[in-house]
Amino acid sequence: MTAPASLLKVEDLEVTYKGRGGRKFQAINGVSLAIRPGETVGLVGESGSGKTTIGRAVLGLAPITGGRIEFDGRDITHVSTRERRGLARDIQVVFQDPYTSLNPSMTVGDILAEPLLIQGWTRRDAYARVRDLLDRVHLPADASSRLPREFSGGQRQRVAIARAVALGPRLIICDEPVSALDLTTQARVLELLIELQESTGAAYLFVSHDLGVVRHISHRVTVLYRGDIVEQGEADQVTARPEHPYTQRLFMSAPVSDVAEQKARRRHRRQLATRGDR
Amino acid sequence: MSLITTSVTRARTRGQGATSRLLRNPLGVASAVVLVLIVLGAVAVPFLGLPDPGVADLREALQASSTEHLLGTDSSGRDVLSRLLWGARINLAGAVLALMVAVLIGLPTGLVAGYYGGWFDSVANWFTNLNMALPGIVVLLAVRAVAGPSVWISMAVFGVLLSPSVFRIVRAAVQGVRGELYVDAARVSGLGDARIIGRHVVTVVRAPVIIQSARLASIAIAIQAGLEFLGLSDASVPSWGSMLNEGFRRIFVNPSLVLWPSLGIGLTTMALILLGNAMRDALEDRGSSASVRTGRTERIDAADEGRSSLLSVRDLEVSYGIGDAKNTVVFDVSLDVAPGEVLGLVGESGSGKSQTAFSVLGLLPDGGWISRGSLRFEGMELTTLPPQQRRKLRGAGIAYVPQEPLNNLDPSYRIGYQLTEPLRMAMGMSRQAAKERALDLLARVGIPDPEATFRAYPHEISGGMAQRVLIAGAVAGKPKLLIADEPTTALDVTVQAEVLDLLRDLRTESGMGVLLVTHNFGVVADICDRVAVMQSGRIVETGGVQDILECPSHVYTRTLLDSMLDDSGDVRVYTGPTEGEAS
Known part of the structure; x- marks a missing residue:
């Protein structure tokens, strides 16, 4: 069996934030990693390690100052807003905080339909798809007409996951998706993510500070420390026998x-x- | 913290829309009714068959109320009621014009300046500051001199003068929402900026703009009436200000000529302001007074035997609100902490663990109260202790370490000041002695350079350092009991390990008891002697740490332990791309 080509390839990525008064802060100092189709790569590190920044750079939400990002053989390091809209079909995100990642004044149905309508779906198709999505993340169908605040943290995270898979992306950036959840909820949401990966074949870039969580979901793990990769390898080796x-x-x-x-x-x-x- | 937020929001959002909240506010309803009546009168006046407001008939001058002239006539014999209602038309229309101009200028510029920032923000701010520095009345007088006595021109100009207050409120709201994750999520979904502003940002701006509009309208009415009163407007048009002017000249002949326009101006502005306040309360959801009222603690007769000498809680019940709105969140909680012992209080969000800890501290959030039970600290009953003595106890007897270290330090004071202030106030130390003690403590909690940290502001130190500072502050008064509410949850694991080491050492040194609230069984295994597991406001299991972790008897404890992901389980194996709908 030949190894499948990388879906996402990050090469010598550098991200520099500009602070007040021209002060610069380099959050990522030349990081390289690759994700194969349908694979989960865990990104572990403590606060300030740059793990979230890498995810945001792939999404076009962080200022890339060096290196390149390739998705499916195509250079997406600096793409225009319009091209980014096209990429939305392929690259999606689940954020850490399910309380601020859903607009509190929109119903769950509208939140889920929004990315579909942007891609030119008709309202009827979009809302039919919303029902299907709710079912896939194991939320009741009547969730569609309710507001995010009526749901618990775990349920909101399911909504956020449904929004991420709505367009059938090939890569989902999971930015600490279970860190804000309770233990039992955490386990169930991870199971859902694994289940969805197995049925859709999407690859995950899974960012977390928790080695246990990362071990549970990842095929390979990358450890970051202050913007540099310190260790990279198979999940079992990195999380149980680190070098x-x-x-x-x-x-x-x-x-x-x-x-x-x-x-x-x-x-x-x-x-x-x-x-x-x- | 999590539980407090959830229960408070639950209490607040229970079946309450903004409209129904507004309808339950008597002042809001009264002012809305007054406004509606005034607007109806102004709209309907052409169809009421009232005498022409402009037709003077000197034979009928200054008449009292009659069937023909309900409110009498003025010095030129014009019908007062008719002039009052036609005046309302002019004044309301003027206010609406000013408001529209203010919103048309302030809203879009505020949106763009808040969302994009950059050069547009700087330029818009510069103009706003200039505009606010202009003396409004002088500008209006100048406009009148140049453009003539048209009420519409002056009110349109006044609208421009009002626009900064709309701009500022919109800009602040947009800046607040721009960093929200759902805006990022929308961007990742491929939404353009215009759609993001239209769908996600405008909704946030709506409430403050509506509230501000009510205030601005009342200002506009007052200013317009003022201009008319000074005779700066077109005298041929009936208006409240000109009626007032005319009434003042005849105040000794017929005082009611002053009364009616004053009532019109006063009632309208007052109703607008009160309605604005009511809308603010309804939209911004200030909790109603019923949900923050508390009741009396029901005493219980608990046997003295088996109660710990340090902290002993029996049958604790914590509720929010009283009467029908009463919502009990903690039921029948009993626990003991012995001197030198660490008791772990474990549970998920909503289990009542933080509520229990806050009851012991006497720091339940607004509306929360101990509805039943007994809390004893060193043999002293806390539920009947007057607030002042309770306050003394905190700091000296019972100390507290919170979850979010950086939120619990005041950003505007240096760390040294925040540490020495309580030492000087509560323990009466001199400035020098307090400083020495604080430096000692900072060194003790493992801060590498105590002098530098002492001088630093909270934003200059990391979360781990901040937590050490708070622990230093907590143990400064040599407390007998330390209550730590998820003290390491916000910290990195390496820092968490160090903070737990620190707590363990401090416990061994001083023999203080610790009530540690946590959701992490790893933390429990690391530091606790005994554990109490909470679920939905009740303790389901209490026992020694080894027993609970190795052979839990309650099914919930087992579920929690099984949900722990550690480094022993199976890992997933990559088998190449799977067939799915995406490929």
Whole structure:
């Protein structure tokens, strides 16, 4: 079996934000990664690591100052607003916060129909598709006429996921999609994402700070630290047997729900810290 | 925090539309009725068969009320009621014109300036500032001198003068919404800027603009009447201001000539302002007074045995509102924290864990109250303690570490000031002693350069550092009990580990008890001695940490533990692109 070509290819990506008074802040210093069709690549890092910025750069929401982004063989590093609209069919997003990612004054049906209508669907087709979408994310059909505030965080995230898959994209940027959710909800939303991936064949760029979550959904994992990749590899290896000292520290810092095991980890982590890996 | 937000919003949004909220406000309804009557009168006046307002008949001058002239006549023998209603037409139309001009200028410029920023924003702001610096009355007098006494021209110019207040309110609202994720999501969906502004931004601007419009209309009416009163408008057109002018000249002959136009102006402006306030309350959803009223705690007789000497909670019930609006969120919670013990209070959002913690602190949000139960701290009953003593207890006896460290530091004061202020106020330390103690504490919580952090503002430090600062502040008063509400949830895992280490060390050193609210069983395994699991406002299981984590007896605890994703489970295997509808 030959390895399928990459769907998304990011090469030497650099992102620099301009601050007040001309001060510049480089959030990404030359990052390269690739995602194959139908694959999930987990992007792990702590705050300030640039993991969210990479996702936003692919979406055209962050200022790219170097490198290139290729989608399906086509250069999308700097595309016009109109081309971006065409890309909306292929690249979609699920944001972290389900409370601010849905317009509070629009009904769920209108929120889901909006991207379809933009792409020139008729109202009838669009709203028929909305019913189908609600069903696929396991929300009741009457959700369509209700406002986002009537739903819990997990249900809102399902709406956001439905909006992302509405156009049948080939790549979905998942920006910490379960971080704001409760434990049990988190597990169910992850199951939904996996289920949708298996039925639609969409690839995910899955951004998270939680190694456990990333391990659960990813095929491959990339670890970022302050705008640089420190480790990249198969999910099992990176999340259970990390090689880079930073990833090891990350691994040892995540507490586990087993008192004896946690005690051992704590000891290990303190040893790492005294060795001065920072 | 999560639960408080959810329950408060739930209480507020329960079946309440903005219109029905407005209808339940008596002042709002009264002012709306007054306005509608005035507008109806103004609209219907040509069909009422009233005498011509402009026809003077000196034989009938200054007559009292009669069947022919309901409100009498003025000094030229013109019918007062007719002039009053025709005047209302002019004044209302003038106000509407001014308002339309103000909104037509302010709304689009505010939208564009707020959404795009950049050079347009700078230019628009410059013009706005210039406009606001102009003396309005002088401009209006100049316009009158140049363009003649037309009420329409002066009100249109006045509309331009009013436009900055619309511009500013729109610009601020748009700037607030521009950073929202749903605007980003719309952009990713392929919406153009015009559609995004039309669909997602204008809806946010609507409410403040409507509210502001009511205020601006009342100002416009007052200014227009003022101009007319000064005789700067066309005297042949009946208007409230000119009637007032005329009435003042005859005030000793017939005082009612002043009364009617004054009533017209006063009632209209007052109704507009009150309606504006009522709409603000309805649209911006200030909670009604019923939902913030609290009642009395129902005492219970709890046996003394088995109660901890440090913190002991029995049958705690927390409710929001009273009477029919009462919504109970915590039921029959009993727990104990012994000195030197860490009790983990675990649950999902909405489980009541934060509410329980806030009850112990005596800091329930507005409308929240302890409707039943007993809270004892070192043998002292807290539910009957007067607020002032309660306040003293916080800081000295019971300390608090919040979830969002940066939200809990005042951005406008240096960290040093925020740390020393309570030491000086609550413990009566001198400035120098407080500073030394604060520096000590900052060093103790593992801040590398205490002097620099002491001088820094909150925005200059990271979240982890801010949490250390708050912990330093919390333990400054040597508390016996520390209440930590998700103290590490907002932090990175590496920082979380360090903060937990710190809490563990502080506990060992000082022997304080800790009530730790968390949703993370990893944190529980790391630091807690005992655990209480909460679901929908009740404790479903309490026990030693090992027992609960290894053999939970309640089904809910098991579900929670099973939902934990850690580094042992299976991973997915990539098998090449799957066939799907997308490919």
